[in-house]
């Protein structure tokens with residue numbers, strides 16, 4: 001099994017046997033292999049707090065509507081609170097033969113408070129119960145992840161503030177293209193992560209719908225009050241179709257898709273950190289605390305955190321594929337296949353949270369080598385586009401300007417120099433429009449400084465974006481989840 005927290009919680013081997021809550025129509029005991037094979041308790045125990053909160057709300061509603069008596073409801077709720085404590089303290093006797101967290105808790109409740117515990121499952125099915133638990137879980141994970149992303153954004157913005165005047169080569173095809181501010185480059189990632197936060201919030205709106213009250217698939221004959229439960233549990237609405245509510249997991253797919261996109265953004269940033277920290281680039285040093293050594297090559301200092309973040313992307317995208325494939329072709333309504341939703345869902349959420357947190361800390365540890373970045377940005381041809389724009393400003397159509405500059409580059413390669421070093425005489429052979437002011441236009445400062453179009457890399461633009469973001473993301477104090 002992949003590393004997951006479920007391992008920490010020991011699950012008892014099948015005890016002599018606990019009578020199955022559904023055992024009435026069976027004449028034979030379940031095969032031991034089947035018990036192992038069908039059990040979800042090794043991982044769905046993690047839903048216990050949601051399961052209990054959902055059951056407490058359900059019991060309160062059963063009491064409120066008179067489906068059970070107030071006394072019975074109070075007894076059930078007290079028993080559930082006790083069980084919550086037991087599990088929290090590691091004293092709960094988990095049993096594989098009770099399949100899942102729902103039946104483990106219900107069985108325990110009946111053990112503790114007697115047959116009245118059997119009234120909890122009135123007007124409810126495990127199908128709407130598990131749909132509820134997962135929605136509550138995803139809801140919390142979304143809020144947590146949005147906060148962690150905010151922390152990463154803060155780190156990015158703080159680094160961009162420190163490096164707002166640092167010039168680096170911008171790349172296309174990993175070839176030096178045009179000079180940009182390092183702050184501008186960093187803020188590209190801010191934009192990505194902010195869209196990711198938006199995607200999570202979008203997803204939240206569809207997650208936060210109460211499925212409980214759908215019964216097994218068709219609703220219930222009992223006079224339940226779904227709004228009452230929704231209010232207690234903080235849901236914004238009720239599912240409109242019982243079949244849909246118990247049988248879709250599109251909200252989980254959406255969440256894991258958003259997680260995958262986050263990982264893909266992180267892996268792109270991680271790849272840059274790997275490149276930049278190599279001797280070939282030498283743009284940054286990642287602090288010792290966030291790198292690791294080699295067991296054979298004593299000189300090595302490896303960017304393992306960045307590499308693993310890149311690598312774990314495969315795992316999260318894999319979880320997305322698993323979820324999609326589990327749902328494909330399932331007839332309505334609930335099918336046991338759907339139990340397989342949990343491991344990929346939990347693993348994706350755990351992986352993304354851990355990655356976002358460690359990447360933010362690692363990024364914060366980076367030392368930037370401004371001189372090396374600057375040196376690379378002074379590559380002899382990096383302002384070739386600026387030379388073309390210079391000619392455009394003198395009235396030459398851009399296509400012709402492009403041609404002239406291409407020939408200038410060719411000439412400079414012949415003479416083994418950069419565009420800055422070509423003499424005015426050489427330039428005038430290429431175009432009579434070129435004057436002595438060309439050298440100013442070819443400087444890195446001019447190149448960056450002139451890119452004032454909205455969203456461009458000009459220092460004035462970057463400064464004003466940073467000022468906006470500093471206001472949006474105060475460095476101290478908890479940020480609001482709903483931002």
Ligand code: ARG
Nearest residue numbers: 040100126127130336338339
């Ligand atoms: N452990 C099951 C799951 O995760 C709970 C629902 C089971 N429902 C059923 N009818 N077998 O999906």
